Amino acid sequence: MALRGLVRAHGGEHGEAGGTLDHPRAYELVAGLGFLGRRREVFLRLAALAGVRPGARILDVGCGTGYLTRILAPVVDGEGEVVGLDPSEPMIDYARRRAPANCTYVVAGGRDTGLPDASFDVVVSSLAVHHMPVNDRAPAFAEMFRVLRPGGRLLIAEFRPPSNRLTAALTGHMTGPAMRHDPKDLLGTLIPDAGFKVDxxxxxxxxxxYVRAHKPAR
Ligand SMILES: C[S@@+](CC[C@H](N)C(=O)[O-])C[C@H]1O[C@@H](n2cnc3c(N)ncnc32)[C@H](O)[C@@H]1O
Structure with a gap:
């Protein structure tokens, strides 16, 4: 099943209005195929890039089925905690059913998490920004900045369409309009505009x- 068939668009086709994913099992299947069997390897590299240490508190924005949270859970160890956040109840239900002891999940969108100020050491987000409504993206980055402690780190990973035009057209057809972006255009100045320093x-x-950044220490 193509990824575009899994997205519940917020009004019209998935584009400016964003959309949630509500079919966790199908998403897991498509993601496994999409990463050509290398999903775990790629996400282990993301976890390493996030620079997560034992005892850290991590927030995963747009966590979906919680795949990255389950990779980060053993790294932060029993003293740390990973919080996954996603507006899709079916995705969060799926994540909760598989949750390691140090993972918790919240049903919410990225622009209004309801989480306390400066309560995380690291914020990560993979493949989620292009799902957010365009008008929610700047508020979502402002929210990531607010919940991160001074000196805390941000890691954003986004879809990079293939450089070959034919493969890019095929991928764009399968994934829909929201994934035809260039990640540089998609992220634009959202990260520095929210106050982060890009590393x-x-x-x-x-x-x-991916882009790595940090919240300047006061
Ligand atoms: C392609 S999935 C990626 C899931 C997961 N991060 C991963 O890498 O496997 C995108 C996720 O973004 C979520 N999403 C949609 N709108 C969002 C929003 N406004 N804020 C946060 N997440 C959102 C969707 O529900 C979906 O679970």
Whole structure:
């Protein structure tokens, strides 16, 4: 099943209005295929890029089925905690049923998490910004900034369409309009505009780009 068939668009086709994913099992299947069997390897690399340490408190914005939260859970250890947040109840239900002891989940969108100020050491988000309504993206980054402690780190990973035009057109057809972006255009100045200092950016295998940043210490 193509990814566009899994998205519940907020009005019209998934684009500016954003959309949630409400079919966790199908998403897991599509994600496994989409990463060509390398999903775990890629997400382990994301966890390493996040620089997570034992005892840390991590927030995963747009956590979906909680795949990355379950990779981060053993890294933060029993003293740390991973909180996954997603507006889709079916995705959060799926994550909760598989939750390690140090993972909790919240049903909420990225622009209004209801979480306390400066309560996380690291905020991560993978493949979620392009699902947010366009008008919610700047408020969502402001919210990530608010809940991160001074000196805390941000890692955003986004879909990077293939550079080959034919493969890009095919991927765009399968995924729908929200994934035809260039990750640089998608993220634009959202990260620095929210107050973060960008540290570096790069590509990961199988069509991901990432940006790392931090919240300046006071
Ligand atoms: C492609 S999935 C990625 C899930 C997970 N992060 C991963 O990498 O497997 C995108 C997720 O973003 C969620 N989402 C949609 N709108 C959102 C919003 N406004 N704020 C946060 N997450 C949102 C969707 O419900 C979906 O679970």
């Amino acid at each position: 570096d950016e790069g590509d990961l295998p199988v069509l991901l780009s």
